[in-house]
Amino acid sequence: MSQIVKAFLGIFLTLFMTASAMGILSAYLEVMNAQDMQACFVDEMENSDYNPGVIKECMALCEKEGYQLTVTLFSENQVVTTIHSQAEVPASAAGADMAKVELVFPFRVAFFGIRKEHKLVSYAR
Secondary structure, rough: OHHHHHHHHHHHHHHHHHHHHHHHHHHHHHHHHHHHHHHHHHHHHHHHOOOEEEEHHHHHHHHOOOEEEEEEEOOOOOEEEEEOOHHOOOOOOOEEOOOOEEEEEEEEEEHHHHEEEEEEEEEEE
């Protein structure tokens, strides 16, 4: 009888650990995807000299993934422009020499019932 209980407990703990590990790994991959996406956006904005078309494309990719992107452009003459959506992208970003890129993404671990939003912040120079 004790062998049946030990076998059941062993199988139960193995299944529990497998399910929890899959949930944690899934959340980790979501974070890695968001970090990679933000790093690509920063590189593209730097390389294009803050081209409005590139910013619009980055916004479109974020909407497709279910993320929220906010870009704050800083220019040499102390003009600050904050962009929350594709409609807010200015026709020209002339004079912009730095950008703050904020990416908000969902963080979920379904097995433990964790649902939060995280924000990644970086600067393009």
